[in-house]
Amino acid sequence: MKITILGWGSLIWDPRNLQIDTNQGSNGWLPNGPILPIEFARISRDSRLTLVIVPNEVNKIQTLYAFSKFQNLDEAILDLAVREGCGRSKIGYYDKKMKKFSDNFLIKKFQDQRSEIEKWSNNKVIDAVIWTNLPSNFRDRLDLNEFTPMDAINYLNHLPPDVKVKAEEYIRKAPKIVDTPIRREIELKLKWMPIEAL
Numbered sequence: 685m686k687i688t689i690l691g692w693g694s695l696i697w698d699p700r701n702l703q704i705d706t707n708q709g710s711n712g713w714l715p716n717g718p719i720l721p722i723e724f725a726r727i728s729r730d731s732r733l734t735l736v737i738v739p740n741e742v743n744k745i746q747t748l749y750a751f752s753k754f755q756n757l758d759e760a761i762l763d764l765a766v767r768e769g770c771g772r773s774k775i776g777y778y779d780k781k782m783k784k785f786s787d788n789f790l791i792k793k794f795q796d797q798r799s800e801i802e803k804w805s806n807n808k809v810i811d812a813v814i815w816t817n818l819p820s821n822f823r824d825r826l827d828l829n830e831f832t833p834m835d836a837i838n839y840l841n842h843l844p845p846d847v848k849v850k851a852e853e854y855i856r857k858a859p860k861i862v863d864t865p866i867r868r869e870i871e872l873k874l875k876w877m878p879i880e881a882l
Contacts, residue, residue: 687752687760690815692722693735697857702767703753717747718804724866725820732851738820739793776817833869
């Protein structure tokens with residue numbers, strides 16, 4: 685079974701023990717993954733602002749992908765869950781042969797993303813696709829009605845120095861193709877320009 689892993693954030697520059705085929709692409713990562721609505725919209729456990737799929741986001745970016753060294757879908761999902769420090773339920777998947785998406789991606793709001801992943805996989809010689817499917821939580825954590833680029837700036841500006849430097853690293857090392865409204869505002873206001881990590 686040929687399994688691909690989608691990436692757009694720290695998986696690209698900090699895969700850790702994620703088992704990917706590094707003989708392909710740049711350190712294992714290839715361009716031209718499916719186009720998905722990605723934004724810096726999740727506050728992580730360590731308070732960084734991280735990239736996640738935001739279904740209603742108009743802005744869409746080209747993701748990257750790598751090939752898992754595992755040929756069993758369950759093992760590849762476990763490998764990604766361990767790298768991400770989350771449960772299996774937070775890993776999305778699409779089994780191309782079975783034409784089946786994971787339960788956590790069957791919610792109506794993901795309909796467009798399901799279509800995009802299915803269409804993309806049909807043009808690849810692969811059997812399955814997996815990705816991290818953590819939700820956006822910025823509005824809930826800060827009790828906001830909406831989430832704007834200025835909300836992100838205000839949040840980042842009020843982080844303690846030791847946390848802020850980690851948040852800066854994550855944002856600056858995100859692949860350049862992750863060109864989102866929030867990133868553009870961060871570059872303008874905070875001067876956190878991209879660092880080419882690959």
